[in-house]
Amino acid sequence: MTDVVTGEAVVVEVRIAQLPSRALALLIDMTVQFVTLFGVSQLIGILAWNADEALVVMLYIAFTVSVLVGYPVVFETLSRGRSLGKLALGLRVVSDDGGPERFRQALFRGLSGMVEFWMLGGAPALIGSLISEKGKRLGDVFAGTVVIAERSPRQYGPPLEMPPPLAAWAATLELSRLPEGVAATARQYLMRWHDLSPAVQHEMGVRIATEMSAFVSPPPPSGVPPFAYLTAVLAERRRRDQVRLAQRIGAPPPDPRFQAPSQAPYQPYPQPPAPPPAPYGPPFAPPTQAPQPPRPPQVPQAPPTTTPGGFVPPA
Template sequence: MSDLVTGDAVVLDVSAAQLPARAAAFLVDLVVQVAAVIGVLLLVTRTAVVTDDTLATALMILFVVLVFVGYPVLSETLTRGRSLGKLAFGLRVVGEDGSPVLFRQALFRALAGFVELYLLTGSPAVICSLISAKGKRLGDIFAGTMVISERGPRSAGPPPEMPPQLAVWAARIELSRLPEDLIHTARQYISRADELSPAVRQEMGARIAARTMAFVSPPPPPGTPPYAYLSAVLAERRRRHLERLTRRAEARQASALHVPPYAAPHAVPPSRTY
């Protein structure tokens, strides 16, 4: 387990990705990239669009660089740190503070990765990952990122309780736009609020509550403390989630017990005598 300190100074317990999982994810991405390069190579050689060998070689080198640099940059930026390989093994690239990876960070990782993984056959990446306490390779150090395992165990306290004075308000709030990373940050803050001094607890809660209010409407009643507001949001979200699970279970049970009635036999029309 590793501790990440978010921009709101909340400590998150996450599991740093282990080297074997990262290597397996890299191999999956490598297969995808090699397949793309081979496909374009076959297309160029069969169509003979470029007749100049020098120009064709230059274009292939340019395309190889674009594939091996552009693929990780685009995939990690658009999917919040998940390439196909990382998605297959439950890994994700995040910032050192647990925030989603930025385009700038993904670009630094990809440029450094092209050197340490391909030009230097991965030796610097393996050595650096073994030395680093968080399993970082050189690209992660330059970009200020790390790779975490989303399937690893996370410490979680008891679910937050609904403040009675906010139950009516919480029943009508809109929660569909609330991002998962912010939910996890708020949950970690609620679980560790007792460990903080009153001043730090108030400051942290105000920051996280301000970010949460940008996605949750309507706003809470005036004068609501940040801790109570976040507890109400998380408790209401959990209540709605449990309700959906209950309805699905009841629907499956009803579907399993339902026996369709036999179709009534059609009445045979009386014969006519002519």
């Protein structure tokens, strides 16, 4: 599986690591640390045979702390969240926001791991992993990290549908320079789009779309969101692959959707629709003025009658 790191964020097909996988990775790491400690202690004993006893004890303590704390901190910082055990089982430590693990977070995890595993036998880590919804131990809680599994079955989901307003523009794209890694990054981002927060959706979308635009021409029309731009490019790339495969085997395209769209002028990308009105009309608003009392009905009066001389008799 392709491991893609874009800027400050990691975009991978991930799932929360299960407890058995994390336990096996921890066992591998602790075995490496124990073997390293044993070898270093033997070397110190040989080299400091006639040295001062206090110096020997100080060296033992210094190397023990360096191996127990420095091993996970150095490996996870340099490899972006992977130790030897996690690398063997396809696990990675990432930040809660999906970004790569930083040195400060690795240091928090290393210091807490020395207490959780080497001093208390792993009981706090086990209890915390069982209680937490994401399987976090105390070091992950304090550091703001989570352990994820990268080696999962490749699931591409349903095919990406071409946005209708961008179909004519996508038919003119030059896609021969688009690297597979950039396309895989965009595909993984679109698959996980609904699982990201709005801020991360926009930030990662702009970053990936900017990177893709360096290999794709012509540029997109103005006002196109990053999500729609990436969807149109990948959908057009897939359509051309389908057409090329059909021509190679001498068969017609399997679906009329793979036919090239007509060169119609670009239509602006539609804005999101307005929210629907309330099901029972507008909400009730209390009157601002006091209601007036009803007026009594007026009885119609008969028109006055006149005499032949024009005299009107009194009522």
